[in-house]
Amino acid sequence: MTDSRNRTKSTVRNHRLTKLILLGLLLGAAGTGIALPFAYESTTMWYKIGLDKTLLRAGKICGLLTVTLICAQSLVGLRPKALEQAFGAPSLLRWHRRSAALIVLFAVLHALLILVPEGLKNLPIGYKFWPEMIGGGLLALLVSQVGYSWARERWRLAYQRWRTIHRYLAWCILLLAPVHLLFVSEMFSQTVPRLWVAGVVGGTLVTHLTVRLSRRLAVHRR
Amino acid sequence: MKKYKIFTLIAVIVTLGTSSAAIAAARQWEIDKPHANFYFSVDHIYSKVRGHFDEFSGQVHFDPANLAESSFVFDIQVDSITTAVAKRDKHLQSADFFDADSFPLMSFRSTSITDAGNGVYQVNGTFTVKGADHDLNFPLTLAGIKDHPAAEGKEVAGFNGSLTIDRLQYGVGTGKFYDLGIVGKDVEVFISLEVLADK
Numbered sequence: 001m002t003d004s005r006n007r008t009k010s011t012v013r014n015h016r017l018t019k020l021i022l023l024g025l026l027l028g029a030a031g032t033g034i035a036l037p038f039a040y041e042s043t044t045m046w047y048k049i050g051l052d053k054t055l056l057r058a059g060k061i062c063g064l065l066t067v068t069l070i071c072a073q074s075l076v077g078l079r080p081k082a083l084e085q086a087f088g089a090p091s092l093l094r095w096h097r098r099s100a101a102l103i104v105l106f107a108v109l110h111a112l113l114i115l116v117p118e119g120l121k122n123l124p125i126g127y128k129f130w131p132e133m134i135g136g137g138l139l140a141l142l143v144s145q146v147g148y149s150w151a152r153e154r155w156r157l158a159y160q161r162w163r164t165i166h167r168y169l170a171w172c173i174l175l176l177a178p179v180h181l182l183f184v185s186e187m188f189s190q191t192v193p194r195l196w197v198a199g200v201v202g203g204t205l206v207t208h209l210t211v212r213l214s215r216r217l218a219v220h221r222r
Numbered sequence: 223m224k225k226y227k228i229f230t231l232i233a234v235i236v237t238l239g240t241s242s243a244a245i246a247a248a249r250q251w252e253i254d255k256p257h258a259n260f261y262f263s264v265d266h267i268y269s270k271v272r273g274h275f276d277e278f279s280g281q282v283h284f285d286p287a288n289l290a291e292s293s294f295v296f297d298i299q300v301d302s303i304t305t306a307v308a309k310r311d312k313h314l315q316s317a318d319f320f321d322a323d324s325f326p327l328m329s330f331r332s333t334s335i336t337d338a339g340n341g342v343y344q345v346n347g348t349f350t351v352k353g354a355d356h357d358l359n360f361p362l363t364l365a366g367i368k369d370h371p372a373a374e375g376k377e378v379a380g381f382n383g384s385l386t387i388d389r390l391q392y393g394v395g396t397g398k399f400y401d402l403g404i405v406g407k408d409v410e411v412f413i414s415l416e417v418l419a420d421k
Contacts, residue, residue: 118313122312122315122323
């Protein structure tokens with residue numbers, strides 16, 4: 001009885017620790033992301049003055065928060081055992097839904113705040129603005145992803161088809177986000193911002209591979 | 223019979239009028255776009271940033287023997303500005319400089335051309351920037367007129383000219399980047415044109 005109670009206590013402690021570590025990682029990634037536009041100003045920022053500069057910087061912060069949340073979202077969607085044990089499936093699902101809305105909100109804010117200082121009619125369209133156009137595509141994918149999920153629930157659309165499309169879109173978003181990030185701003189030609197991308201996006205991809213591989217091995221062993 | 227005479231008279235007048243107009247108009251030349259451009263250079267702190275405009279059109283009527291009927295008309299698309307840095311180009315198109323969305327074209331229309339000697343022609347005209355007209359005079363050197371070495375049946379003429387303009391007088395920028403010592407106000411403009419005409 002005491003052994004069982006001790007085991008339960010230890011499990012609860014472990015779950016709390018996991019929670020703390022995971023939340024710490026998320027806050028660390030988000031905090032570093034917020035700090036990057038201050039510590040590593042791109043030359044574009046040099047030529048913005050007053051309110052324009054503030055808007056541009058705020059836009060960059062929103063963009064970096066969007067990427068952080070996209071990575072966290074994809075890990076929540078992956079539902080690794082540790083995450084599920086620490087938070088519980090229902091609360092992960094709640095997080096997934098709320099976070100989706102937050103991601104779209106930050107992405108829209110990012111686009112607006114970046115575009116407003118240059119003029120909303122002066123859009124970066126054309127071959128030489130391909131990184132910006134990838135960003136536009138990403139925004140469209142994010143809105144589609146959330147819109148389709150909302151529509152599935154509202155009109156009870158076929159689950160299997162939704163799930164397949166949802167997964168493919170999620171992968172597209174996860175893979176296109178670092179491309180947009182690395183090429184859209186000179187900030188990412190510097191080491192620390194690049195390390196941030198490698199840590200956040202690379203870490204997410206490595207976790208995906210590890211969890212999927214271990215799941216396959218477990219099935220194979222059975 | 224009387225009717226026929228009147229028609230003949232009208233036909234003669236029209237023919238004479240058309241041919242005299244053709245004689246009066248200076249020779250029309252077509253801009254050879256791959257070999258023509260409007261380049262500029264502006265100070266950036268210590269260095270010089272160079273650029274040009276990819277999209278422009280124009281009409282050139284030029285005859286050294288008939289300057290009164292010669293003219294230069296150029297329309298430059300502001301959003302085609304190129305300085306080899308995409309973000310800088312976008313900034314130059316913004317309201318901080320050209321405001322390309324509100325004023326997509328810059329144009330020059332000559333009003334008179336005078337011979338300044340030694341193959342130099344003084345071109346006087348109206349330069350419209352951001353919707354405002356400004357008088358502009360600049361020298362254009364006729365590099366020559368000859369048979370085109372590569373295109374049979376065509377003649378080529380070449381013009382080169384340069385001038386320096388104060389961009390702030392043309393409303394290109396409010397002066398904040400000049401006051402900060404970042405972007406100069408004097409812009410060196412270099413016009414280089416090859417124009418073609420059938421022989």
